[in-house]
Amino acid sequence: MNSKNNSNPNNPNNSSTNNSNINTSNKNNNINNNSPKRELLLCRGTACNSMGAINLHESLQNALVKHKLIEKVSIKLTGCHGFCQLGPTIIIQPDNVLYAHLKPSDIATIIENHIKNNKVVEDLLYKDPKTGSPIKDMNKIAFYEQQVPLITKNCGKINPEDIEEFISIGGYDSIKKVLTEYSPLEVIEEINASGLRGRGGAGFPTGQKWLLCHQTKGDKKYLICNGDEGDPGAFMDRTILESDPHSVIEGMLIAAYAIGANEGFAYIRAEYPLAIKRFELALTQAKKAGYLGNNILHSGFHFTITLKKGAGAFVCGEETALMASIMGKRGMPTPKPPYPATSGLWNKPTNINNVKTLATVPRIIENGADWYRSIGKKDAPGTTVLALSGKINNSGLVELPLGTTIRKLVFDIGGGIPNGKAFKGVQTGGPSGGCIPKQYLETPLDYDHLTKLGSIMGSGGIIVLDEDTCMVELARYFIEFCQNESCGKCVPCRVGTRRMLEILTHITQGKATLKDLDKLEKLAHIVKTSSLCGLGQTAPNPVLTTLKYFRDEYLQHIRDKRCPALVCNELITYYIDEDLCIGCGVCKTNCSVNAIGGIVKEPHSINTEACIRCGVCFESCPSNAILKKTNPPQGR
Amino acid sequence: MTQNIEYKLKEQDRRELKKILDQFNYDKNNLISILQTIQDVFGFLPRNSMFYLAKKLQVPAAEIYGVSTFYTQFKFDKLGKNHLIFCDGTACHLRNREILGLVETLLGIKPGETTSDMQFSYEIVACLGCCAISPVCMVNGEIYGNLTTNKVKKLIKKLRKQ
Numbered sequence: 126m127n128s129k130n131n132s133n134p135n136n137p138n139n140s141s142t143n144n145s146n147i148n149t150s151n152k153n154n155n156i157n158n159n160s161p162k163r164e165l166l167l168c169r170g171t172a173c174n175s176m177g178a179i180n181l182h183e184s185l186q187n188a189l190v191k192h193k194l195i196e197k198v199s200i201k202l203t204g205c206h207g208f209c210q211l212g213p214t215i216i217i218q219p220d221n222v223l224y225a226h227l228k229p230s231d232i233a234t235i236i237e238n239h240i241k242n243n244k245v246v247e248d249l250l251y252k253d254p255k256t257g258s259p260i261k262d263m264n265k266i267a268f269y270e271q272q273v274p275l276i277t278k279n280c281g282k283i284n285p286e287d288i289e290e291f292i293s294i295g296g297y298d299s300i301k302k303v304l305t306e307y308s309p310l311e312v313i314e315e316i317n318a319s320g321l322r323g324r325g326g327a328g329f330p331t332g333q334k335w336l337l338c339h340q341t342k343g344d345k346k347y348l349i350c351n352g353d354e355g356d357p358g359a360f361m362d363r364t365i366l367e368s369d370p371h372s373v374i375e376g377m378l379i380a381a382y383a384i385g386a387n388e389g390f391a392y393i394r395a396e397y398p399l400a401i402k403r404f405e406l407a408l409t410q411a412k413k414a415g416y417l418g419n420n421i422l423h424s425g426f427h428f429t430i431t432l433k434k435g436a437g438a439f440v441c442g443e444e445t446a447l448m449a450s451i452m453g454k455r456g457m458p459t460p461k462p463p464y465p466a467t468s469g470l471w472n473k474p475t476n477i478n479n480v481k482t483l484a485t486v487p488r489i490i491e492n493g494a495d496w497y498r499s500i501g502k503k504d505a506p507g508t509t510v511l512a513l514s515g516k517i518n519n520s521g522l523v524e525l526p527l528g529t530t531i532r533k534l535v536f537d538i539g540g541g542i543p544n545g546k547a548f549k550g551v552q553t554g555g556p557s558g559g560c561i562p563k564q565y566l567e568t569p570l571d572y573d574h575l576t577k578l579g580s581i582m583g584s585g586g587i588i589v590l591d592e593d594t595c596m597v598e599l600a601r602y603f604i605e606f607c608q609n610e611s612c613g614k615c616v617p618c619r620v621g622t623r624r625m626l627e628i629l630t631h632i633t634q635g636k637a638t639l640k641d642l643d644k645l646e647k648l649a650h651i652v653k654t655s656s657l658c659g660l661g662q663t664a665p666n667p668v669l670t671t672l673k674y675f676r677d678e679y680l681q682h683i684r685d686k687r688c689p690a691l692v693c694n695e696l697i698t699y700y701i702d703e704d705l706c707i708g709c710g711v712c713k714t715n716c717s718v719n720a721i722g723g724i725v726k727e728p729h730s731i732n733t734e735a736c737i738r739c740g741v742c743f744e745s746c747p748s749n750a751i752l753k754k755t756n757p758p759q760g761r
Numbered sequence: 762m763t764q765n766i767e768y769k770l771k772e773q774d775r776r777e778l779k780k781i782l783d784q785f786n787y788d789k790n791n792l793i794s795i796l797q798t799i800q801d802v803f804g805f806l807p808r809n810s811m812f813y814l815a816k817k818l819q820v821p822a823a824e825i826y827g828v829s830t831f832y833t834q835f836k837f838d839k840l841g842k843n844h845l846i847f848c849d850g851t852a853c854h855l856r857n858r859e860i861l862g863l864v865e866t867l868l869g870i871k872p873g874e875t876t877s878d879m880q881f882s883y884e885i886v887a888c889l890g891c892c893a894i895s896p897v898c899m900v901n902g903e904i905y906g907n908l909t910t911n912k913v914k915k916l917i918k919k920l921r922k923q
Contacts (some may be wrong), residue, residue, distance in 0.1 A: 148836040171890070172904075175891065208892060209893030284810065357849075357852075357886070358892055359868040359888070359892075360890035360892055360893070363890045396888075396889055433799055437834040450793065453792035455788045455831040457831075514892035515851065515892075588851045588852055588855070603851075606887060612831075692858075739859065739862035739866065741859055741862060741863050743859065744860075744911075
């Protein structure tokens, strides 16, 4: 991950990336450049920032000054380019070239070759994981090629901290159109006709939701943008809020106009400091430019937005809990009905939409409902933004038409599983979703198909699992998460998930019996059907789907005391392969319980009695001589 | 939540709290924002600050305590100089087992604890939303991605020296 070569272990032609022998001599690398003004788009999303994009910016500026290129080349600090795994990345436009895994020292090479001599620096390009050949045109990269950027249209293309850039590409045109040409009911009709469904997880038709709130009589109504993206494995909302906050604000304006709200709240989780910072800035700029406040664009429409920082509670993603949190209370859900549309914040009619839903709204107004319907599927039009991660070659943010198959996502866009491992399944919808095994690879990703398989679309986190993933341990992990996040109000969720966690822990420790398995299944159904809110009702999904599709793994844990994926600590032992051990002693030095013995330059050995199976030796061994084993399967 | 139970509010602290309450109009609907700001200023929520809030906002102290203990963000103890937050979201969880073990070994503390020399606080959270570069951690507000045991070891060593 640190060097370009690592991203492509199978490349037989791996050339060194030392600056001295960077390969730029190839004649085909020349770009036809009639010297238009070039733009260097530097990604400043959270991921790229953490990988060193901040230093890159400095190097870039210095290099441009040094080479007197300031006039000819501009640096644009953008939001997320989507392919976070390659970070930090720079896209050079109009050449459409993406450079990946950059270090400050690479900047000089890019300026010298690409900018001054129009030669693409091949070694810094992304390389196809299958063929190993570098890809010059970023639109030809499989990860980007199949995407339909609609919600994420502006992500990575504009500077999210500059409202002028947003306006220059047609930003806030939709709200202008709405305020001058549409009545609130006409807006709702348009959204209804588009078939847009809530992108937060449940998939409720957005137009209908708005209509309900519009029809409720009340002197005061509220609009809430739900940016409490708490499910592990999801980062779509963070990316959109970081990369294109004004689209969300515009969506909120349109929604507020439609339902008749004058006050809005954006609830963003505190774990996303950059998203909060940029959204706050966007609010200030929008207010200054007259898009927020009193008498917006001289239409007589007033709307203000207050930013509320979440304080770390997964359950606050649930509508009623979120509202309690905004009102300064413990984030505990209340029974529905009454629905927020009739009695929400301070008992006033309230409408809550997800970040992605709201970011879609301006696009629909701009291009019309028919256009939106032409994308995706008939019963689920439009696109969905997915956060692809886990055991996958290409991870990052992807936007696809609804109905794209899992196979296409994992193997075409995601580039398959790294290190030649076997694909085991995908986990969708976070702790509320389920695990879908490999036999369902052809399943289209949309609300109905995933529900049929026992999972949910959820907000869009997709975790790819390989053969090294223990499904029992994964189910235990999700139940532990739900148990921790259960607000404690209703018994099925509070007590039920705790009992489920106990049984699952016992299974992973090899201490459970077959009776426990029945008990687990029964409990899962009870929790699912009798919990108060969405958290409890969906918490058993990971357990139920793994029981359904990977029952054999549960049985192996219980009967054979065996973890086939070599994950569950109590069921594995570490040992040293004497042939591979070079006797360097690194493992011995690193072992915190002195469980490793041996003389330098001679094979070492592990005392399994003393070993606490922390795995540090396994990670640190330079010759991969430390291996794991579990009990053999017993004949049945 | 033990060591700071007796933290007595000084005159200056009270002024600070008053400023925060002014900023939020003494409105109990803003309680979470008020608590967040107090934590930003003090680094944690001193017990006495909650009693102070109760008086000024005219809400039972138990309610304020109830809200603050509900949310994982709020701390009741002073944190160490370096605040290490390790992500245990799904993507990180698939690869971080060895790393979490190592952190415990190196620091000698469990998640949620602070070293006795007040150098390190160690915490595990559900998801930092940087799954594409998993496993990740956040140190003093900054994200570190693609962690390996080696990287973590170096990181902690570096922080110790500072």
